[in-house]
Amino acid sequence: MPHIRLxxxxxxxxxxxxxxxxxxxRLRSKSGLxxxxxxxxxxxxxxxxxxxxxxxxxxxxxxxxxxTFNLDEYAGLPPTDPHSYxxxxxxxxxxxxxxxxxxxxxxxxxxxxxxxxxxxYEEAIRLAGGIDLQILGxxxxxxxxxxxxxSAADTRTRHVRLDEMTRRDxxxxxxxxxxVPHGALTMGVGTILEARRIELLAFGxxxxxxxxxxxxxxxxxxxxxxxxxxHPHCTFHLDPDSGTLV
Ligand code: PGA
Numbered sequence: 418m419p420h421i422r423l424x425x426x427x428x429x430x431x432x433x434x435x436x437x438x439x440x441x442x443r444l445r446s447k448s449g450l451x452x453x454x455x456x457x458x459x460x461x462x463x464x465x466x467x468x469x470x471x472x473x474x475x476x477x478x479x480x481x482x483x484x485t486f487n488l489d490e491y492a493g494l495p496p497t498d499p500h501s502y503x504x505x506x507x508x509x510x511x512x513x514x515x516x517x518x519x520x521x522x523x524x525x526x527x528x529x530x531x532x533x534x535x536x537x538y539e540e541a542i543r544l545a546g547g548i549d550l551q552i553l554g555x556x557x558x559x560x561x562x563x564x565x566x567x568s569a570a571d572t573r574t575r576h577v578r579l580d581e582m583t584r585r586d587x588x589x590x591x592x593x594x595x596x597v598p599h600g601a602l603t604m605g606v607g608t609i610l611e612a613r614r615i616e617l618l619a620f621g622x623x624x625x626x627x628x629x630x631x632x633x634x635x636x637x638x639x640x641x642x643x644x645x646x647x648h649p650h651c652t653f654h655l656d657p658d659s660g661t662l663v
Contacts, residue, residue, distance in 0.1 A: 419651040425656075437616060438474070455550065484522075489562045499601050565583065571607045
């Protein structure tokens with residue numbers, strides 16, 4: 418069972434996770450170590466990124482010693498497309514902090530050889546020393562990253578087909594469902610489980626049922642977030658609406 422933290426508001430959850438991130442970066446920087454962060458996209462992490470930007474501006478938190486790996490990217494979208502996750506990260510975090518551009522990684526959605534690109538992404542994570550802290554959201558299908566059901570615990574970075582429920586949920590960003598790509602590149606469940614620490618955020622009543630399943634079903638491929646129960650340092654940060662059924 419993951420550790421559950423119920424926060425009064427999503428802004429409190431964002432502040433708590435931002436503090437964990439900031440404390441880790443400062444501690445490691447003091448010893449001359451880089452911090453490797455796994456990052457997520459979507460509506461959920463936005464208040465967290467806003468808080469990290471505030472800490473950068475108002476408290477001098479520096480990202481010069483930070484390396485990032487995003488969970489996923491839509492297949493076929495160039496980084497200049499406003500719907501791509503590379504664009505999302507530039508707009509909502511990277512261009513607003515002092516992280517070196519070469520230290521940010523998002524899978525290449527334009528790759529002509531997904532297998533090679535995904536293997537290289539795994540290798541880059543390994544060479545960076547592995548992920549110290551992974552930020553996650555959760556989809557209503559039970560996906561983490563774009564690991565749609567069924568996704569086994571040992572899956573690695575790969576090309577996947579998106580679930581129709583996910584395409585429907587994400588159509589709010591695209592205007593209509595037809596415009597949502599059918600495929601994506603995503604870190605695997607196995608890749609995510611190798612992070613040394615995992616902080617999952619979920620807000621709103623629409624996530625209550627999948628949070629219940631993620632916490633209470635035995636680990637299974639049809640609800641990939643259940644695999645997180647096997648991680649020794651995983652916390653679910655919930656608001657009162659997403660936490661009603663835990
Ligand atoms: P959301 O997506 O933050 O937009 O709800 C979460 C996810 O699909 O992982």
